[in-house]
Amino acid sequence: MTRLYVALFMALFMLLAVLGASCRGAPPGPAADGWLADGIITAGEYAGQTSYGDYEIHWNSDGRYVYLGIKAKTAGWVAVGFQPEPLHRETDMVLGFVRDGEASVLDMFSTGDLGPCSADSELGGSDDIVDFGGREEGGETTIEFKRLLGTGDEHDGELFSGINEIIWAYSSLDDVRQKHTERGRGEIRL
Ligand code: HEM
Numbered sequence: 001m002t003r004l005y006v007a008l009f010m011a012l013f014m015l016l017a018v019l020g021a022s023c024r025g026a027p028p029g030p031a032a033d034g035w036l037a038d039g040i041i042t043a044g045e046y047a048g049q050t051s052y053g054d055y056e057i058h059w060n061s062d063g064r065y066v067y068l069g070i071k072a073k074t075a076g077w078v079a080v081g082f083q084p085e086p087l088h089r090e091t092d093m094v095l096g097f098v099r100d101g102e103a104s105v106l107d108m109f110s111t112g113d114l115g116p117c118s119a120d121s122e123l124g125g126s127d128d129i130v131d132f133g134g135r136e137e138g139g140e141t142t143i144e145f146k147r148l149l150g151t152g153d154e155h156d157g158e159l160f161s162g163i164n165e166i167i168w169a170y171s172s173l174d175d176v177r178q179k180h181t182e183r184g185r186g187e188i189r190l
Contacts, residue, residue, distance in 0.1 A: 035060065037144045039103060039135025041069040052184050055168050061190040065130070066149055066159050070096070071142040072170040074181070078141050081167040082157030084185070087113040088167060092157040096134055096143030097174040103134025105145045106176060109155040117176065125155035141170075149190075163187050 034045055046058035046069055054073035057080060059066065072078045077097040084091045088110040095117070096105040107127045108117045121127050132145035150158040157164075165187050169180035 035067045035144075035146070037131045037133035037146065039098070039133045039142045039144060041071060041142060041144070045069070048189055050186060050188070052168055052186055053182060055170055055182065055184075057166070057168060057186075057188065059188045059190060061149065061159075061161065063161070064149065065146050066190060067144070067146050068094075069142065069144045070168075071140060072182075073140055074170045074172055075136055075139060075141060076171040076173040076178075076181070077176055078143055078170045079168065079180075081110070081169075082159060083165055084157075084167045088115070088117075089113045091167065092155060093117055093167075094129065094145060094147075095176045096132065096141075096145070097176070098134045098136035098141055098143075099174050101136075103132065103143060105129050105132035105134065105143055107147075107156070108176070115179075120153055120155040123155055125153040126151070128153055128156055159190060161190050163189050 041058055047060040049058040056071050058069040070078045070080060077095050079093055079095040081088060081091045081093040091110045093108045093110055095108055107120045107129050109120050109123055110117045128147050128151040129145050134143040167185050169183035171178055171180045
């Protein structure tokens with residue numbers, strides 16, 4: 001009988017441990033239908049899109065997360081900045097690139113008027129990109145990523161339902177310390 005109680009206790013303990021782990025790891029909000037961070041922007045994957053020359057940005061939100069896809073005619077980095085200040089002083093930026101088939105998407109922040117841009121985690125903040133992917137093909141780079149609308153990190157611009165200001169840029173190089181070849185301002189409507 002004692003053995004049965006011990007076995008039951010162990011089973012209950014393990015069930016609670018598994019449930020606890022999956023709650024910590026699972027995203028708290030529902031995922032946008034069909035969104036996949038594979039570096040391929042497919043028809044219907046995003047709710048909105050706009051383009052600025054050879055740079056296009058696609059977006060979707062489920063009220064908790066924002067899902068973004070950026071594609072530009074470049075083999076270098078592509079980027080978006082949220083709720084920008086004049087120039088890019090104290091502006092939240094996400095830069096992504098694909099090198100040797102491997103995508104990197106960095107949660108960054110520009111401290112000065114025109115840089116330098118550093119990773120939020122190097123400035124005492126956190127990396128808040130919860131999922132990402134990217135692909136480079138035919139001279140075009142695509143990155144896709146997911147982030148909370150409001151991360152709580154002071155290095156991240158909070159995004160809202162409605163119109164959000166952005167800056168956009170891309171470079172001919174993967175080196176994120178190198179300046180853009182094209183850049184501009186725009187907006188996304190979540
Ligand atoms: C990688 C580091 C970066 C450096 C060293 C840099 C440097 C500069 C410099 C020197 C200018 C002024 C000259 C010009 O207009 O071209 C500028 C302007 C600008 N940059 Fe950057 N930049 C960087 C990253 C970015 C990123 C990631 C974005 C977008 C997400 C961006 C968006 C812009 C925009 C929109 C302007 C024009 C500002 C305005 O019209 O007020 N930059 N940048």
